[in-house]
Amino acid sequence: MTPTPSRTAIVTGAARGIGAAVARRLAADGFAVAVLDRTEGDGKQTVAAIDAAGGRAVAVGADVGDPDRVRAAVDQVAAELGPPGVLVNNAGITRDNLLFKMTDDDWDAVMWVHVRGAFLMTRAVQRHMVDQGWGRIVNLSSTSALGNRGQANYAAAKAGLQGFTKTLAIELGRYGVTANAIAPGFIATDMTAATAARVGMSVADFQQAAAAQIPVRRVGTPEDIAHVASFLASDAASFVSGQIVYVAGGPAA
């Protein structure tokens, strides 16, 4: 018998930006969505938008790098929305600096959220996926995985997530679980707005300069990423696993 696809999704870092767009999209696709961010309050706006569109969502607070909070959050989601079958590891931060100025804390903070966070979340959720015989893991990598000046920590984390994704695909495929990564290029969010501020440019000028370097001559939107996440989370994507999908308005490498 073919397992029934789960209708519960968890999206981390879903208070804003890409995570919020992915959460809204998965809700529109019919998933009950756990909007996970550092605090429950952070996720309220995304939950309200999903409610207003007729979807179902709850806000869940957890630092993805804290194993106790992660375990409690996943238990809460399973109890309130049903066992999760989709996990989007999207929570992220940047602590950019040239290598010689990068502090131990800059390095650890980025590894904490992206690599440790994705590991802890996936370890906590996979048992629900294995029990159901169905699961979809989508990790947010980045074109920075290919190398980016001022981002030694972030590039290492995003490249690490690619190896993590491929290993999950190998280990979990036999249980009906796929794992893929989306590697966005420049997406207009608070994260890239913060980068503009760091380099002393207005957001508009920064985006215009970025767009000039992108083959399709525009920067990306959170919805560009949400479309791809929606496909990778769908039952139709069951034969796509261990892939890194660059979503960057052109070839990334």
Ligand code: NAP
């Ligand atoms: P964003 O607007 O900065 O949103 C990130 C969200 O993650 C925030 O709500 C943030 O909460 C949350 N978060 C951070 N650390 C967390 C933690 N330890 N536990 C729980 N939640 C946490 O970022 P974005 O631009 O949407 O990026 C989303 C993902 O895409 C990230 O993984 C990023 O690296 C990746 N990405 C983005 C771009 C881009 O151009 N924007 C390109 C490539 C990849 P706080 O506000 O409390 O920190």
